Amino acid sequence: MPGQPRNSRTSEESRNSRIQRQVMQLIIDRRLRAGALLPTEAELMEDLGVSRNSVREALKALQALDIVEIRHGYGTYVGEASLTPLIDGLTFRTLARHDHDDSAALAEILQVREVLEEGLIRRVAATVTEAELDRLEAVVSRMEAAGRAGRAFPDLDRAFHELLYASLGNDLVPQLLAAFWTVFRRVNGARGRPDDPSPELTARWHRDIVTALRTGDVEGAQQAMAVHFRGIEARARRLG
Amino acid sequence: MPGQPRNSRTSEESRNSRIQRQVMQLIIDRRLRAGALLPTEAELMEDLGVSRNSVREALKALQALDIVEIRHGYGTYVGEASLTPLIDGLTFRTLARHDHDDSAALAEILQVREVLEEGLIRRVAATVTEAELDRLEAVVSRMEAAGRAGRAFPDLDRAFHELLYASLGNDLVPQLLAAFWTVFRRVNGARGRPDDPSPELTARWHRDIVTALRTGDVEGAQQAMAVHFRGIEARARRLG
DNA sequence: TAAGATTTGTACGTATGTATT
DNA sequence: CAATACATACGTACAAATCTT
Numbered sequence: 001m002p003g004q005p006r007n008s009r010t011s012e013e014s015r016n017s018r019i020q021r022q023v024m025q026l027i028i029d030r031r032l033r034a035g036a037l038l039p040t041e042a043e044l045m046e047d048l049g050v051s052r053n054s055v056r057e058a059l060k061a062l063q064a065l066d067i068v069e070i071r072h073g074y075g076t077y078v079g080e081a082s083l084t085p086l087i088d089g090l091t092f093r094t095l096a097r098h099d100h101d102d103s104a105a106l107a108e109i110l111q112v113r114e115v116l117e118e119g120l121i122r123r124v125a126a127t128v129t130e131a132e133l134d135r136l137e138a139v140v141s142r143m144e145a146a147g148r149a150g151r152a153f154p155d156l157d158r159a160f161h162e163l164l165y166a167s168l169g170n171d172l173v174p175q176l177l178a179a180f181w182t183v184f185r186r187v188n189g190a191r192g193r194p195d196d197p198s199p200e201l202t203a204r205w206h207r208d209i210v211t212a213l214r215t216g217d218v219e220g221a222q223q224a225m226a227v228h229f230r231g232i233e234a235r236a237r238r239l240g
Numbered sequence: 241m242p243g244q245p246r247n248s249r250t251s252e253e254s255r256n257s258r259i260q261r262q263v264m265q266l267i268i269d270r271r272l273r274a275g276a277l278l279p280t281e282a283e284l285m286e287d288l289g290v291s292r293n294s295v296r297e298a299l300k301a302l303q304a305l306d307i308v309e310i311r312h313g314y315g316t317y318v319g320e321a322s323l324t325p326l327i328d329g330l331t332f333r334t335l336a337r338h339d340h341d342d343s344a345a346l347a348e349i350l351q352v353r354e355v356l357e358e359g360l361i362r363r364v365a366a367t368v369t370e371a372e373l374d375r376l377e378a379v380v381s382r383m384e385a386a387g388r389a390g391r392a393f394p395d396l397d398r399a400f401h402e403l404l405y406a407s408l409g410n411d412l413v414p415q416l417l418a419a420f421w422t423v424f425r426r427v428n429g430a431r432g433r434p435d436d437p438s439p440e441l442t443a444r445w446h447r448d449i450v451t452a453l454r455t456g457d458v459e460g461a462q463q464a465m466a467v468h469f470r471g472i473e474a475r476a477r478r479l480g
Numbered sequence: 481t482a483a484g485a486t487t488t489g490t491a492c493g494t495a496t497g498t499a500t501t
Numbered sequence: 502c503a504a505t506a507c508a509t510a511c512g513t514a515c516a517a518a519t520c521t522t
Contacts, residue, residue, distance in 0.1 A: 061304035073498030081333035085325035093321035119355035313518030
């Protein structure tokens with residue numbers, strides 16, 4: 001039986017991590033933007049003095065972090081450094097929770113979303129423009145149409161929350177919320193749970209949010225957002 | 241000059257991604273916990289019918305996501321699926337922002353932390369126990385001692401915020417906050433900025449938070465947290 | 481202490497698939 | 502269509518690290 005893994009090797013960095021760092025540093029030093037072409041594997045081999053395998057393994061690791069993007073037969077590009085790794089990691093660890101069922105993990109994600117959105121909506125209420133409210137209202141109208149037809153509207157839901165926080169000028173916020181939203185949806189999908197049991201109710205929650213924002217009612221907007229999340233939580237508990 | 245990258249290949253999944261999925265599925269199916277030993281590379285080669293290089297590249301990608309952990313000469317283990325990839329990705333993309341200076345990116349991260357902590361502290365106020373408050377107070381006392389000596393105390397700061405949200409029973413929250421905290425610190429470190437120009441002031445902010453929690457003052461606790469973040473933002477602006 | 485077995489790390493060669501010119 | 506450039510995949514050999522005996 002193998003013993004506990006040791007925590008040796010604090011002195012020296014592994015070669016693979018070193019190559020990863022060097023490639024990242026290369027991107028930073030050369031001021032390459034997302035989409036820019038990176039040196040070929042052969043050039044990296046030569047520049048870094050390592051074999052093709054080592055280069056490829058490092059690039060694969062960076063690809064998993066969305067720091068580079070590899071295109072077969074074309075080349076390696078600087079990636080978007082999106083939150084894709086967060087989505088993959090959270091999805092995996094939720095699905096791999098064997099000790100408890102996954103509803104606890106989903107509740108954790110939902111609580112983070114809830115705190116974020118209830119806090120952010122107050123700031124949105126102060127900065128949102130009429131034009132943005134019009135766009136939000138258009139999305140809600142489409143939600144209501146889908147709801148009357150009994151159809152779920154995950155894409156509209158996602159678009160609403162993304163549009164809602166666009167006025168903050170904080171690019172991280174919509175990406176982070178979208179990541180949590182995607183994990184929530186993927187896990188539920190993998191578990192074969194239904195998408196949205198009551199689309200009309202969901203549409204009304206969003207309508208109430210826009211209405212409160214339109215009248216400049218900060219408290220009301222936060223309250224409407226809270227109601228929205230209470231509803232999602234109630235559904236999750238029912239399915240749990 | 242190469243044109244825009246195409247978005248072909250939606251039909252078939254790349255071999256490497258397939259192997260990654262298969263390894264993740266293997267962990268889920270066999271109900272392996274973090275720390276459990278995975279099949280050796282040779283076994284995976286055989287089971288999945290691919291070469292060693294392909295197995296290794298897939299494992300390297302999963303290692304970057306902290307889904308597996310590879311130990312030279314020992315074996316491959318199931319990883320913690322921590323938020324390390326988020327830290328790496330956010331740090332990289334902040335340092336790689338060439339269009340704007342990084343202060344804008346740091347302000348975005350700070351805003352997320354701020355909204356989260358100001359919302360969460362209200363829930364903490366309702367659930368925190370006397371024993372937890374005692375531990376928090378002990379940390380603050382050490383902060384004040386360090387502050388009087390003019391020393392910065394990043395570890396105590398981190399421990400405080402981690403301890404603060406332990407009572408929520410939401411494991412994701414402290415991990416997420418720690419991730420943002422680490423990115424913030426790493427980027428500032430890479431830019432050669434000072435750690436904490438006024439430790440005594442920082443200690444006082446934390447003292448005020450505990451004091452408000454002790455008296456059960458929800459509004460006061462949120463207010464104290466807000467003051468804390470206003471202070472951090474003011475410092476960041478001064479350095480910007 | 482030392483030798484051997486197991487496992488991962490690195491390197492090289494070759495063939496194939498894919499996109500550009 | 503042909504030629505070129507590049508990434509992808511496989512196989513093999515050996516080095517390095519770790520555990521067992």
